[in-house]
Amino acid sequence: MKKRRVKLEDIARKLNISIATVSRALDKNPRVKPSTREKVFKTAEAMGYMPNQIAKSLSSGKTNIIGVIIPRYDEPFFIEVCRGIDHYAREHNYKILISSSRNSFEFERENLISYERGIVDGIILSPTHETETFTHIRSIIGKGIPVVLFDNIKEEVSGADHVLIEDDKASYEAVEHLIKTGRKRIAFVGGIKEKKVFQDRFKGYLDAMQANQIEVLDELILHCKSLDREFEDTEINEFLSNLPEFPDAIFTCTDNYGLLTMKTLLKMGYRIPDDVAVIGFGDLGLGEVFVPSMTCIAQPSFEMGQKVAELLIQQFNEPVDKNHRKKVVKLKTELVLRDST
Amino acid sequence: MKKRRVKLEDIARKLNISIATVSRALDKNPRVKPSTREKVFKTAEAMGYMPNQIAKSLSSGKTNIIGVIIPRYDEPFFIEVCRGIDHYAREHNYKILISSSRNSFEFERENLISYERGIVDGIILSPTHETETFTHIRSIIGKGIPVVLFDNIKEEVSGADHVLIEDDKASYEAVEHLIKTGRKRIAFVGGIKEKKVFQDRFKGYLDAMQANQIEVLDELILHCKSLDREFEDTEINEFLSNLPEFPDAIFTCTDNYGLLTMKTLLKMGYRIPDDVAVIGFGDLGLGEVFVPSMTCIAQPSFEMGQKVAELLIQQFNEPVDKNHRKKVVKLKTELVLRDST
C-alpha cells in the first residue's frame, strides 16, 4: 500500500485543466490567469504535491548538483573548503555531491567518470598526489562539463578555472620570519614529494634559506612519505630522535606536522619556543588550542571553497566556449604569529 | 558547437538493431546473443557512450544517492561518520549528497524537503539541538522514503532505524574512573542543555557521582551555550577562572571542550594530571597529540557511519511495510586511558 506520488497530472485532472497549465501556474508564468494560478497552488498544497526533481532534470538538462572530489575526508582543510563550497552553492540553489578519491588516482578517475553520467552540472576537484596526467580531466572538459580545480595543481589544465595559494611565497615568508627572529638551524618537515603543494612549500624554504645565505643541511630535512596520521607520527618521531645536532627552528608543511613536531619536542624535553621554534601550515583551529599555541601560515580554506563555487557557477552561465581562457585565482595567505615562535 | 551526447539510439542506428537490444546488451542481459553483445560493447566504447544517469533514474525510480544531513561540517565527529557512510555506500554503489543543517531546525526541515523531491533514495540524518518536533521526519517516512537517524535522538521515530551510543553509560564509566583513581571534586563541562547527547552525558555524570556518594556541586558544573569554537573557549575560560575552589578532575563532553579545558588549565599554571585530571569525549585524533595526551571516551564514529549506511541500504531491499518496527542499534564506546588522568 505504498502511496503514489502526486504529480502534475493529478492536479490537472482534479481541476479539469491541462497539465501544461498546471506546470505554468506553478512556475508563476504570467501568462496564466491569476485566479487559476491560485486554484492550482491551493490544490497542489492540499494534495501534497512535490515536484519530481529527476523528471525536471531530465527535461531541463540541469540537476543543480555540483560534484566535489577531494583527496580525503580526514583533513580539515578539505572539509573547510567543502563548507565554503556548500555555503556559496546553497545561496545559488545548488547542492553538493562529495566524494573522496582516497589519495588514489584510480579513484579520482572513477569518481570523475561517474559524475560524467550526467548527475552533476559541474565538477570541483582537488587532484591527488598520484595525479600526474590530466587527460581524464581534459576529457570531461571536452564534453562541455564545467570544471574548477583547487589546491595541488601540478599542471595547468586549459578550460578549467584554478584556485590556489602561493605555497612557495607563503613558506618563504614563514622561514624568513624564523630567520629574522634569529634562528639559524632551521629544519624542514614536509609531505610526500609527489605532491605539488609540498614541492612548492619546500621551494619556499630553500629560497628563503638561500636568500639569507644560510646553508641548507640535508640532515635537517624530512619529506614524510606516509598518508596516514599514525605513520606521520612515527616518521616525525624518528626524524627528530636521530638528528645529530638539534635545530633551533622547524618549519612544517601542515598543521598536523607542526602539532606532531611540537608534541615530540615537548616529550623530548625541549622548550618551545626557547629551544626550538615551530611553524605550521594551514591554521585550521588546532594550532590555537595547543600549548604553546602554534604560529601558522593561515590558508583561507573557507574562502577558497566559496571562490571555487563562485567560479563554477559563473561557468554555468557563460556561453559554451571551449577555447575560452579560464581564470587562475590566487588567494592570499597570512602568517599568524603565536607562542611557538 | 557543443557535442551532443551519444545515446542508445545512436548505437542502435549504427548497428541497425533496436534500442532495446542495445540496452539489454549493455546490461549483460543473457537473452542477447553474445556476438551482438560484443558488437554493442565495441561500438559503445568506440562512440564514447556514457549512460545518462538521470534518465535511468527517472525510468527506474532509483537514483543510487543517499542524502545525509548533519548539524554541521566543522565537527570531526560528523565528518568521520560521513566517511563511514561513504565507505559503506560506495561498496554498494551509492553516492552521498551531504548537507548541513547548520544547527538550525529550519535548515534541517528545508534540507529534508529538498531531498523529498526524489533526488535521493533514502536519508540519513542527525537532528540538531533545536529539533524538538519530528513531524517533518515522520512525514518523509510516511511517503515511503527510508530514513535512518543517528546521534542525538531526542524522540524515537517509528519507521526509522536509529544508531547511537549509550551516552549516559559512557559518561558514567568515565566519571567512575576518575573516582576510582581518587578524584573527589569532579567538575562537569557539557554542551547546550537542549541537546539530548549532552543531557545524557550529564545524567551519566550525576549518576556516577550519586552512586559513589559524592556531592554534586552546582558551582562545578558548566553547560556551554555557544555553538561556536571561539565562544566555547571564552566560556570555559571564564568558568575555570571563577571557580571558588578548584576541582581535582574535570569531565568534559567533547574532545574540544577537553582540549580547551586543558589549554586553560596549563595556562593557569595547573599541572595535568597531578593537580587536575581531564577527560574528553569522542577521541577524534586530537587528544592523542596534545601534551599531555588526553584520556577520552572513544566513540566509534566511522563504524557508526558504516552501520547507518548498512541499515539504510538494508531498508532499500526490504518490502515496503510502514508498520515494520525498525532497528535501534547501540554501539559500544571505550574509555581510552592516556596521560591526562
Add this chain to the structure above:
DNA sequence: CTGTTAGCGCGTTCAT
C-alpha cells in the same frame, strides 16, 4: 534472441 510499445514526470513549442 530481438523488436515494438508504453511509460517515468515534467518542460515546451505550437496551436487555438
Add this chain to the structure above:
DNA sequence: ATGAACGCGCTAACAG
C-alpha cells in the same frame, strides 16, 4: 489564457 502533443534517454512488458 489554455490545451495537445512531443521530447528528454532509458527500462520493461509484451510479442514474436
